[in-house]
Amino acid sequence: MIFLQHIGKRTLFLIEEMGAMFVFLIRTFGWLFRPPVRIAQIIKQMHFVGFKSSFVVILTALFTGMVLALQGYYSLRKFGSEGLLGSAVAISMIRELGPVLASLMVTARAGSAMTAEIGIMRITEQIDALETMAINSLQYLITPKVVASLLSVPLLVAMFDVVGIWGGYLVGVKLLGVSGGSYWSSIESAVEWKDVYGGILKSVSFGLIISWVCCYKGYYTRMSAEGLGKATTESVVLAAVLILVWDYFLTSVLM
Amino acid sequence: MVIKLDGVEKTLGGQAVLKGVTLDIPKGKITTIIGPSGEGKSVMLKHIIGLIRPDRGRVIIDGTDLTQINEQELNDIRKKFAMLFQSAALFDSMNVFDNVAFPLREKRIMAEQEICRWVPEMLERVGLDKMGHKFPAELSGGMKKRAGLARALVMGPEIILFDEPTTGLDPLMAHAIHDLILAMHKTFGFTGIMVSHEIPEIFPISDWVAMLKNGQIIAMSPSDEFQQTSNPVVREFISVNNGLHLAQA
Numbered sequence: 432m433i434f435l436q437h438i439g440k441r442t443l444f445l446i447e448e449m450g451a452m453f454v455f456l457i458r459t460f461g462w463l464f465r466p467p468v469r470i471a472q473i474i475k476q477m478h479f480v481g482f483k484s485s486f487v488v489i490l491t492a493l494f495t496g497m498v499l500a501l502q503g504y505y506s507l508r509k510f511g512s513e514g515l516l517g518s519a520v521a522i523s524m525i526r527e528l529g530p531v532l533a534s535l536m537v538t539a540r541a542g543s544a545m546t547a548e549i550g551i552m553r554i555t556e557q558i559d560a561l562e563t564m565a566i567n568s569l570q571y572l573i574t575p576k577v578v579a580s581l582l583s584v585p586l587l588v589a590m591f592d593v594v595g596i597w598g599g600y601l602v603g604v605k606l607l608g609v610s611g612g613s614y615w616s617s618i619e620s621a622v623e624w625k626d627v628y629g630g631i632l633k634s635v636s637f638g639l640i641i642s643w644v645c646c647y648k649g650y651y652t653r654m655s656a657e658g659l660g661k662a663t664t665e666s667v668v669l670a671a672v673l674i675l676v677w678d679y680f681l682t683s684v685l686m
Numbered sequence: 687m688v689i690k691l692d693g694v695e696k697t698l699g700g701q702a703v704l705k706g707v708t709l710d711i712p713k714g715k716i717t718t719i720i721g722p723s724g725e726g727k728s729v730m731l732k733h734i735i736g737l738i739r740p741d742r743g744r745v746i747i748d749g750t751d752l753t754q755i756n757e758q759e760l761n762d763i764r765k766k767f768a769m770l771f772q773s774a775a776l777f778d779s780m781n782v783f784d785n786v787a788f789p790l791r792e793k794r795i796m797a798e799q800e801i802c803r804w805v806p807e808m809l810e811r812v813g814l815d816k817m818g819h820k821f822p823a824e825l826s827g828g829m830k831k832r833a834g835l836a837r838a839l840v841m842g843p844e845i846i847l848f849d850e851p852t853t854g855l856d857p858l859m860a861h862a863i864h865d866l867i868l869a870m871h872k873t874f875g876f877t878g879i880m881v882s883h884e885i886p887e888i889f890p891i892s893d894w895v896a897m898l899k900n901g902q903i904i905a906m907s908p909s910d911e912f913q914q915t916s917n918p919v920v921r922e923f924i925s926v927n928n929g930l931h932l933a934q935a
Contacts, residue, residue: 551778560775563735564789564841565764567757 455647459577462570472575473582480541480576481583485590487540488533492591495528496520496598503599504607513607517614518621520599524592525622525630531678533591534637537584538670542645545576546666549649550659558650573650577642584638585631592630629685636681637674644670688713688845688877694733694743695901696726703729705901706743715893716871716878718909720885720923725898727881728772731847734879735767736760747845765793768843772850774834776822782809783818786836793841805840811873812836812866828859832866839870848880852887860884864891885927889913897923 503519549572552558561568596618603609648666652659689711696704703726711717711734719727732738733745736752745752747763755763776785786805790796796804809815812832822830831851838846851867852860864884868891871878882888889895889909896906897920905912905920915921 555773555778556771556775557777559732559737560769560771560777562737563764563767563769563847564792565761566789566792567761 451651452643452647455650456643459569459573459643459646462567463574463577465570469571469575472571473578476575476579477583479544480537480579481586484537484540484583484587487536488587488591489594491532491536492524492529492594493598495532495591496524496595496600497602499523499528499595500599500602500607504603504609513603513609514613515617515621516599516603516609517596518617520603521592521596521618521622522626524595524599525626527678527682529588529592529595530630530633530637531674533588534584534634534641534674535671537580537587537638538641538645538667538674541580542641542670543663543667545642545645546649546652546663547659549573549646550652550662553650553652554654554656554659568650573642573646576646577639580638580642581635582638584641585634588630588634625685629681632685633678633681636677640673640677641670644673688748689734689879690744690746691730691733692744692746694730694740694745696729696733696738696740698729702901704733704740707898707901707903709896709903709906711877711879712894713877714875716867716880716891717894717896718880718882718888718892719896719898720882720888721898722923723883726901727898728849730898731769731849731879731881735764735769735847765841766844767847768838768841768845769847770831770834770838770849770851772853774822774830776825776830776833776837778822781819781821782814782825782833782836785822785833786818786840789837789841795841805836808836808840809833811870812839827854828863831855831863835863835866835870839874842874843876845877845879848878848882850881850883852882852884860887864888867891883927885924886913899923 499520500516503516504513507513507515507519549558552572558568558572561571600611600614604611604614645666648662648669652662691707691709694704694707695702707730719730721727729738733740733752734747736745739753743753747766750759750763752760752763776782777788780788783805786808787801790801790804791798806815806818809818812835814829814832814836817825817829817833822833825833835851848867852863855863864887867878867880870876871891880888880892889912892909894906895909895912896903898904899919905915905917907915912920913924915924
């Protein structure tokens with residue numbers, strides 16, 4: 432009986448939490464289109480989410496492209512199809528690995544920081560202070576982060592794709608001796624506009640997931656250091672899981 | 687009356703914190719709410735500025751019931767208010783000058799040149815002249831409270847809420863902050879509502895004193911009458927806190 436009660440309590444909590452998250456998202460969107468547009472705040476957040484994440488994204492992309500080429504080369508060589516290495520790397524990058532891995536890196540680097548920053552502002556009553564000044568905290572704090580993520584994540588993903596393909600080129604062409612011409616020409620013939628379009632769509636939606644989940648967890652953090660630590664962990668885990676789940680559904684629709 | 691709480695009830699985390707608080711705050715005076723820790727004094731203060739909505743009862747500000755208005759209307763009411771938080775709640779990403787200038791810039795009621803004149807003047811009034819470049823992390827507890835007070839005063843609010851403004855300060859600094867609040871009240875004439883434990887320090891600076899116990903206001907009277915009250919619960923609370931104050935001194 433106690434076990435059933437526990438399951439019921441947990442289920443109710445999850446339903447309540449999901450409802451609160453959707454209300455948070457809708458309220459944030461409600462404030463997104465109301466003046467004043469905080470350009471300076473958006474640029475500051477783009478610098479934080481986008482520019483400051485670029486190094487880790489480039490590094491991850493380079494090695495992902497390199498290992499993909501390495502794995503792909505030995506698999507394709509069995510069938511005598513090394514010439515298709517470029518298309519294998521590029522399609523994997525553009526369709527899946529670019530959007531997913533870049534978003535996971537942004538979640539780990541910028542998303543966790545968003546939760547911590549907003550959570551500390553909640554604990555130290557800075558959010559209450561904003562409200563007492565008749566400044567809506569969602570509009571001032573959350574909407575610039577959402578806009579910045581929506582704009583920055585696709586740019587980071589594009590960077591990830593390009594660097595990853597060059598990483599594949601380094602290993603495939605320079606190290607393993609695949610023809611450079613066939614590497615690039617296979618990319619040109621295999622990659623279609625819908626692959627690029629799908630990658631952009633994924634990256635925009637992942638940007639929304641990161642900012643939504645991480646801001647929500649910070650905004651409603653419990654009023655203690657332990658609560659903030661828990662909120663930060665939960666935000667990264669939940670955002671990462673949602674990215675992977677949403678990626679599956681989006682891929683099944685786009686295929 | 688400018689502020690009226692009428693039968694305000696609030697339950698937080700399954701625990702009834704306010705159990706029918708009824709209170710009238712007189713205009714242009716400093717009213718201090720005292721009471722044991724954890725009785726919901728700060729929660730009551732947050733009801734007055736609409737940060738928390740009551741489960742039951744009404745919070746009326748200048749004739750408007752906060753429980754019956756939308757977010758936009760609430761923001762309009764909040765323009766009459768300022769609040770000095772227990773932790774001062776300064777924005778840690780901004781220096782003191784920008785913290786004080788923040789509401790002026792956000793509300794766009796002054797040109798930047800005027801802000802550059804007005805903010806240093808306000809900082810000087812609270813004893814923080816030439817400290818505008820410092821960040822909150824570089825300030826002592828007393829300085830943070832002063833900066834918070836400057837930010838609260840900068841918009842010329844009609845009502846200021848003080849949430850335990852001297853918590854964590856040594857007795858001398860607490861005395862200095864109380865003197866500053868009194869001086870600013872004489873200069874600006876705002877309606878002040880203060881939550882405090884500082885007995886007997888609060889009596890000379892308060893016009894009215896009320897006591898919150900068991901989720902209700904059990905006594906309220908002018909400061910000098912309050913000290914002579916015959917209510918045994920209030921008398922005990924005052925004498926215990928007087929004893930603590932003497933022990934600290």
